Structure formats: C-alpha cells, structure tokens
Amino acid sequence: MNSTQCELNLGIQADYKKFWFTVPGAIVGKGRPRFTTVGKYVRAYTPKTTVDYEKKIASYYHQKTNYISNKALRVKIFAYREIPKSTTKKMRRWLLEKLYLCTVKPDIDNIIKVVLDALNKVAYHDDIQVCQLVIMREYAEEECLKVCIEEIGEKKPN
Numbered sequence: 001m002n003s004t005q006c007e008l009n010l011g012i013q014a015d016y017k018k019f020w021f022t023v024p025g026a027i028v029g030k031g032r033p034r035f036t037t038v039g040k041y042v043r044a045y046t047p048k049t050t051v052d053y054e055k056k057i058a059s060y061y062h063q064k065t066n067y068i069s070n071k072a073l074r075v076k077i078f079a080y081r082e083i084p085k086s087t088t089k090k091m092r093r094w095l096l097e098k099l100y101l102c103t104v105k106p107d108i109d110n111i112i113k114v115v116l117d118a119l120n121k122v123a124y125h126d127d128i129q130v131c132q133l134v135i136m137r138e139y140a141e142e143e144c145l146k147v148c149i150e151e152i153g154e155k156k157p158n
Helices: 050-062 089-096 108-119
Strands: 018-024 034-038 039-044 070-080 130-140 144-153
Touching: 018 050, 018 070, 039 130, 050 108, 050 144, 070 108, 089 130, 108 144
Parallel strands: 070 130
Antiparallel strands: 018 144, 034 039, 070 144
C-alpha cells in the first residue's frame, strides 16, 4: 500500500463535504514573526514569503470551491518535495521507492501552520474546527502540496 493511499473514514456521513486541492510549486513553511520598531513601539509582522504563500494556498482552494465549513474537520496535508537535479539515478529511484524518507526543510510543523493559517476564514471559520490532522512529507518528481479538507462531525454549539 502506498503511504498516500491511507484512508481515515471514521464518522463520515453522506451529507458531509470533502474537498481536495493541489498547490503546485515550491513549498514554503510558516516563517517566524519579524519585529521592527516604530518610534518607541515594537511591531510584529509576518514575513512576505509566508504571506504570499498563504495567499497562494487560499487562491488554489478558491479555484476549487468557495465553501466555508462550520463543522468539525479533518485536514490531510501531503507535502511532496522535489528530488534535487544533482541526485544520481540510483539515489532518485531509492527516494521514490521510499527507501530513504524525506527529512528536508521546511519542518512539518511549519507546513501545518502555513496551511491552517492560510485556510482560516477561507475554508473554515476558525482553525479550532480542525479535530484531526494527517500530514506526510515525501519525495516526488514534482514539488507540490496536496490538501484534503473533510467534514467529520458537528461542532459543539456556543
């Protein structure tokens, strides 16, 4: 069984929605906040590369749908990292066969943060709705991010 074939179908009902979308290109993890001083005040801001990548993720979601869920969610993130061009054919084959696992940057936690923050108020009202999370980082021929958002239950009323 290929690792991307794993299925978590706990509690899925027919009327719950499920969306897959792909963000092609280089994967950018959530950057650390930056600080600047304005007069005698300190201002924190998000790096431009992070803001641009969050907009890109939201844009690809909107190309698929404009639906904003109000249910409990499962988010699956598959981060496919491109094998460097300088890699030998033998090593390339081993990486694609998953003999060696993908342990390169960006860190998995930063991939999670950038995806969940990008989809906040885009695919769901608040990331507190995410109750289950699956993430995998693997080597592939082309770099991309594949994301699945599934409704899995009702959110507790306020």
